Amino acid sequence: MNINKLLRKNIEFRIESLFEYNLFIESNIERELSNIQKNYDEIEKKYEEFKKKKTEINEEENDYYIDVYDDLSDSHRKIQDDILLKHRNSFVFLIFGFIENEFYSFAKNSLLVTNISSIDDLKGNSTFQKFKNYISKTDPPLYESIKDELLFFDNLRLVRNFITHHNNVIRSNSAHYRRVKEFSNELFELRQLGYVYNTEIIAFYIILNNKKIIDIILEKLNVIFDKMYLRN
Incomplete structure (x- = not known):
């Protein structure tokens, strides 16, 4: 097995670990949401039975059911709209850190066979941008091969x-609104918040509410690293 295949296999193991980590977190959150929904349905059933049996509604008992309803609704909303979305936001940061580290390592190892002294000498505000510049200058065929994936991750960088x-x-x-809007199709939601005060500018909130988004990103990682390390 050559060195590139070994390096690719190592990256594959680490991406698989990210898959498993995300699956563990998402599955546990989904299980908790399911349990809350189950409790909600049971309370709703009991409340309907309670109302049927009573000719006069007891305020105390009625308040009890309303309080339980509210608590369960708040818990569901907190997990669905806060904890779950924070997990996905954080995962995007984690993935992008992983991407930049791997791109930097790839470029650094490749410097041995190019006349560029350091990837850090290239123009760019981030490791990702410097990597794009590096590949376009040193290996145009590879750049052409991975440019669709690079665009995907560049769009993900904007979202991050x-x-x-x-x-x-x-x-x-x-300046990046149109790109992010186009990128959001089938990946995440841009929820309209309303107009910015006294203007015709619309504000949107980025919500990573697609449960498949992390898997899609990780699959894209596998595609680009296959192209980088397993070329004929």
Whole structure:
């Protein structure tokens, strides 16, 4: 087995670990949501039976059921709209850190056979941008081969930046709005928040509510690393 296959196999194991980690977290969250829904349905059934049996509604008992309803609804909303989405946001950060580390390692190892002294000498505001510049200069055929995947991850980088620096909010006058909107198709939701005060600018909230989004990203990782390491 040559060195590239060994390196690719090592990356494959680590991506598989990310798959398993995400599956574990998502499955446990889904199980908890299912349990809450089950409890909610049981309470609803008991409440309907309680109302049928009573000619006059006892306020105390009625308040008890309403309180339980509210508690279960709040728990469901907190997990669904807060904990789950924070997990996916955090996972995007984790994945992108992984991507940049692997791109940097690939470029650093390849420097031995190029006339570029360091990837850090290349233009770019991030390791990702420097890697793109490096590959386009040193290996045009590889760049052509992976440019679709690079575009995907470049779009993901934009999403990560809006999540990190703008609290998930993107405005319709943003320079990157059209790219993010197009990228969101079948991947995540851009939920309209409303108009920015006294303007015609619309604010949107980035919600990673597609349960398959992490798997899609990890599959893209496998595709690009296959192209990088397993070329004929």
